[in-house]
Amino acid sequence: MALVEVERVWKSYPRRAGLKVEERAVVRDVSLEIEAGETLGLVGESGSGKTTVARMILGLTAPSRGAVRVAGVDLARASAAEMRRLRCQMQPVFQDPYAALNPRMRVLALVTEPWAIHGLNGGESAELSLLARRRAKRQRMRERATALMREVGLDESALDRHPHEFSGGQRQRINIARALALRPKLLILDEPVSALDVSVGAQIVNLLKDLQREHGLTYLFISHSMPLVRYLSTRIAVMEAGRLVETGEAESLCAHPREPYTQRLIAATPELPAVAQAQAQAG
Ligand SMILES: Nc1ncnc2c1ncn2[C@@H]1O[C@H](COP(=O)(O)OP(=O)(O)O)[C@@H](O)[C@H]1O
Ligand SMILES: [Mg+2]
Numbered sequence: 001m002a003l004v005e006v007e008r009v010w011k012s013y014p015r016r017a018g019l020k021v022e023e024r025a026v027v028r029d030v031s032l033e034i035e036a037g038e039t040l041g042l043v044g045e046s047g048s049g050k051t052t053v054a055r056m057i058l059g060l061t062a063p064s065r066g067a068v069r070v071a072g073v074d075l076a077r078a079s080a081a082e083m084r085r086l087r088c089q090m091q092p093v094f095q096d097p098y099a100a101l102n103p104r105m106r107v108l109a110l111v112t113e114p115w116a117i118h119g120l121n122g123g124e125s126a127e128l129s130l131l132a133r134r135r136a137k138r139q140r141m142r143e144r145a146t147a148l149m150r151e152v153g154l155d156e157s158a159l160d161r162h163p164h165e166f167s168g169g170q171r172q173r174i175n176i177a178r179a180l181a182l183r184p185k186l187l188i189l190d191e192p193v194s195a196l197d198v199s200v201g202a203q204i205v206n207l208l209k210d211l212q213r214e215h216g217l218t219y220l221f222i223s224h225s226m227p228l229v230r231y232l233s234t235r236i237a238v239m240e241a242g243r244l245v246e247t248g249e250a251e252s253l254c255a256h257p258r259e260p261y262t263q264r265l266i267a268a269t270p271e272l273p274a275v276a277q278a279q280a281q282a283g
Pocket of ligand 2: 050
């Protein structure tokens with residue numbers, strides 16, 4: 001069983017057409033699977049429906065038709081408790097590295113918030129006074145937050161600062177740390193480097209590669225850039241106007257694209273410098 005199974009999914013939104021309101025399908029009959037440990041690249045032009053597919057996998061948007069299963073659980077039938085458990089197992093990282101971070105919170109609070117929400121603390125001894133227990137818990141949170149910072153290439157001092165004190169690339173590292181806090185199996189990466197400079201994006205892409213190797217993570221990597229998708233993915237699914245037009249092993253799909261649309265995506269390669277830099281940095 002694949003970790004994620006998307007089966008014949010449609011998504012429609014109402015749209016005003018003159019005096020009438022009609023349904024417009026923005027995702028049409030999409031089926032795909034993501035195997036544990038792989039990176040599935042989802043590529044397509046802006047507006048092709050990639051984010052809508054991501055939101056349906058995350059359970060943030062319900063499909064109009066079809067089914068999404070994560071770890072064998074049909075999201076439409078999941079109980080609240082099952083949904084909470086699945087939300088710990090899959091975490092999103094979005095394009096805009098600033099929008100996802102509450103500007104009033106310090107990084108320590110931002111990266112420990114998932115633990116507070118999901119009640120992941122425990123371990124303190126009942127012998128201690130309430131005050132001592134609180135202090136011990138705070139210290140443990142800080143230690144774990146420091147470890148997370150190091151994993152994404154930041155140091156402990158980052159914990160005491162606010163999001164606006166960081167560059168775009170550093171903010172995206174904080175978002176990744178937050179996404180990793182609950183030790184998820186699956187990251188849904190929706191254009192995570194599209195808002196960043198080429199060299200900064202290349203560093204983030206390599207960080208994602210390293211984290212995947214260390215933690216055996218599964219990725220859905222979404223981008224409009226074929227070179228970036230090719231660099232990271234084991235398999236690639238190509239979306240055009242709401243439909244999947246082609247799916248295959250990354251190398252063979254790029255070497256022998258069947259669809260004219262895929263050929264056009266490969267020919268339009270403004271992000272090639274980013275990939276060259278990522279490869280150079282990775283050594
Ligand atoms: N909540 C919504 N209501 C109406 N239309 C939407 C909504 N979300 C997305 N769309 C439309 O669906 C289409 C696909 O959007 P999206 O999934 O964001 O594409 P992509 O991520 O590939 O750029 C676009 O035409 C967009 O305008
Ligand atoms: Mg999008």
